[in-house]
Amino acid sequence: xxxxxxxxxxxxxxxxxxxxxxxxxxxxLLEQNNRLGRKLLITGKGRxxxxxxxxxxxxxxxxxxxxRFLYSAFYxxxxxxxxxxxxxxxxxxxxxxxxxxxxxSDRSSDVLRTLQKLIxxxxxxxxxxxxxxxxxxxxxxxxxxxxxxEIKCNKVVLATGGISYPVTGSxxxxxxxxxxxxxxxxxxxxxxxxxxxxEEWCKDLQGLSLRNIVVKVTDKRGKEVYSDFGEMVFxxxxxxxPVILSASSHIRKIDGHRLTxxxxxxxxxxxxxxxxxxxxxxxxxxDFCNGLDDLLPKKLIPVIVSLSGIPEHCKIxxxxxxxxxxxxxxxxxxxxxxxxxxxxxxxxxxxxxxxVKEINPSTMESKKVRGLYFAGEVIDVDAYTGxxxxxxAFSTGFLAGQS
Numbered sequence: 405x406x407x408x409x410x411x412x413x414x415x416x417x418x419x420x421x422x423x424x425x426x427x428x429x430x431x432x433l434l435e436q437n438n439r440l441g442r443k444l445l446i447t448g449k450g451r452x453x454x455x456x457x458x459x460x461x462x463x464x465x466x467x468x469x470x471x472r473f474l475y476s477a478f479y480x481x482x483x484x485x486x487x488x489x490x491x492x493x494x495x496x497x498x499x500x501x502x503x504x505x506x507x508x509s510d511r512s513s514d515v516l517r518t519l520q521k522l523i524x525x526x527x528x529x530x531x532x533x534x535x536x537x538x539x540x541x542x543x544x545x546x547x548x549x550x551x552x553x554e555i556k557c558n559k560v561v562l563a564t565g566g567i568s569y570p571v572t573g574s575x576x577x578x579x580x581x582x583x584x585x586x587x588x589x590x591x592x593x594x595x596x597x598x599x600x601x602x603e604e605w606c607k608d609l610q611g612l613s614l615r616n617i618v619v620k621v622t623d624k625r626g627k628e629v630y631s632d633f634g635e636m637v638f639x640x641x642x643x644x645x646p647v648i649l650s651a652s653s654h655i656r657k658i659d660g661h662r663l664t665x666x667x668x669x670x671x672x673x674x675x676x677x678x679x680x681x682x683x684x685x686x687x688x689x690x691d692f693c694n695g696l697d698d699l700l701p702k703k704l705i706p707v708i709v710s711l712s713g714i715p716e717h718c719k720i721x722x723x724x725x726x727x728x729x730x731x732x733x734x735x736x737x738x739x740x741x742x743x744x745x746x747x748x749x750x751x752x753x754x755x756x757x758x759x760v761k762e763i764n765p766s767t768m769e770s771k772k773v774r775g776l777y778f779a780g781e782v783i784d785v786d787a788y789t790g791x792x793x794x795x796x797a798f799s800t801g802f803l804a805g806q807s
Contacts, residue, residue, distance in 0.1 A: 406432040408559040409547050411534050413440035416780025416801035417563035422522040423805025431526040436533040441516040452512030455483040456503045456791035467787040468653050473760040481802035493521045504791050536584050544775030561804045563779040566754025567592050578782040586772045588759045590784045594751035597652045598644035602741035605707045609638035612703045618669040619647045624660025650788040658742050665738040677732050688721040695720045753793050757784040767807035777804035
């Protein structure tokens with residue numbers, strides 16, 4: 405018999421175990437993989453974007469889905485408290501562009517090692533998969549494993565994650581377990597995921613990163629769905645990168661959506677036209693295809709030349725004002741047709757999950773089963789890139805374990 409069983413050994417589960425240990429609970433953490441934190445190890449391209457150093461009050465604005473539900477969790481265990489705890493246990497951190505917090509070593513394994521120190525007092529069982537939760541008279545009595553053994557307990561924290569990165573063991577088990585005891589699940593889908601485009605020229609730009617650009621996504625009615633400033637990258641299938649991943653969080657279903665890229669957001673159309681005129685005067689005797697080196701990345705020039713309709717070997721001094729205006733418009737609103745999100749296997753997180761209306765936001769306890777708590781990605785909440793999703797995992801995990 406143990407006090408609390410934590411199902412899932414990711415960041416939410418480990419933080420829940422830590423918080424429960426601090427209360428003197430006898431904690432058993434069950435993980436179906438052969439090690440803890442497999443998904444954590446690949447976050448931030450293996451560097452682990454732990455959290456963000458923004459004011460905790462600004463975190464709510466970074467959560468497009470069910471943000472108000474997280475108010476208590478964020479304030480129960482803030483980003484500052486998380487970093488203080490990790491520092492206390494020996495992890496050194498640094499802040500990078502956009503307030504992103506990483507370990508100084510740039511190794512996610514160091515973050516995992518620190519979290520494992522936090523839960524040294526818990527019993528940990530690896531390669532252990534939970535089949536169901538046992539309840540009696542609306543209250544937790546234990547858990548049943550797939551090997552048909554049962555573990556008695558009076559509290560369970562379900563922190564199994566979503567369905568993104570299934571190679572790390574994210575099979576959606578938590579949804580099935582919750583449904584078995586009467587919870588409803590908002591259909592999970594990929595979030596923070598690259599986007600596919602109709603235009604073939606994206607393949608020609610594969611690997612090209614653009615910085616300090618503005619992207620805008622509009623629906624089939626032309627209504628703006630999302631807009632942001634930052635970085636993106638072209639791929640063989642379309643587009644990816646930070647602003648694209650965040651944009652995907654705002655697209656429930658791709659249906660006539662378009663992506664527009666402002667390559668020169670610091671300049672108005674008039675200012676960009678004046679800039680072009682200066683460049684054209686400097687390179688007046690060059691071919692058009694050789695006159696944009698000061699304005700655009702080299703890899704992008706052939707695509708812009710083709711889309712402009714201006715013959716590539718036209719001398720720059722022969723380009724008419726109307727043609728120059730087309731070029732300006734292209735640079736200020738390079739447009740792409742979105743066709744699909746990439747598969748969930750490529751998503752950073754899952755959107756959807758346990759319905760938040762069935763969870764007490766002040767404790768993370770189920771409103772349907774006494775002693776059942778939820779933490780992390782298994783809940784129907786998700787945020788933009790920048791460390792906000794991991795903070796959700798840590799904050800909800802801490803609140804669940806503490807409660």
